[in-house]
Amino acid sequence: MNADADHPMSALPGFxxxxxxxxxxxxLAGRLVxxxxxxxDASVLLLVGGRADMTSSDIGxxxxxxxxxxxxxxxxxxxxxxxxxxxxxxxSQAIVLTPEGEAKLEEVRATTARFEGDLMARIxxxxxEHFLPALNALLD
Numbered sequence: 001m002n003a004d005a006d007h008p009m010s011a012l013p014g015f016x017x018x019x020x021x022x023x024x025x026x027x028l029a030g031r032l033v034x035x036x037x038x039x040x041d042a043s044v045l046l047l048v049g050g051r052a053d054m055t056s057s058d059i060g061x062x063x064x065x066x067x068x069x070x071x072x073x074x075x076x077x078x079x080x081x082x083x084x085x086x087x088x089x090x091x092s093q094a095i096v097l098t099p100e101g102e103a104k105l106e107e108v109r110a111t112t113a114r115f116e117g118d119l120m121a122r123i124x125x126x127x128x129e130h131f132l133p134a135l136n137a138l139l140d
Contacts, residue, residue, distance in 0.1 A: 024119060027115070028112070028115050031115055032111060034111075035107050035108060036080075037108065040065065041076065041077055042108045042111075042112065043063050044063070044073065044077060044083070044095070045077075045082065045097065045101060045105045045108050046109070047059055048083070049097055049105045051094075051096070052086065052088075052096050054094055054095050055093065055094060055095065056071075056074055056093075056095055059095060074095060077101070081100045081101070082097065082098060082100055082101035082104055083095050083096065083098060084096060084098050
């Protein structure tokens with residue numbers, strides 16, 4: 001039985017979902033430390049990998065990151081040599097991976113694949129097929 005089953009709020013789905021999400025994101029963040037990345041950094045690399053048409057506003061919208069937070073995030077990745085900006089047209093610039101960014105993306109993919117596998121292994125086998133659809137239903 002779950003050690004938190006005796007928590008007075010464990011019967012509240014929203015509370016439990018938030019706690020589970022926080023625990024999982026903390027675990028992922030700990031794994032990404034070895035790559036010298038934050039979750040937001042890794043998310044950008046995963047999103048723009050293999051694409052040449054993602055603008056900073058596209059990234060912000062898809063990752064739900066405010067513009068004020070996008071600037072330092074992209075500056076950090078650019079300063080680390082992982083991304084660069086390439087013109088799309090007169091008004092827009094694409095955020096693309098550098099060769100170093102492509103190499104780091106492979107590490108991120110391997111790390112997140114291990115994390116996702118470990119996460120799903122914690123879900124009882126009979127619930128795994130329904131887990132992601134249930135989470136996505138909350139977003140609709």
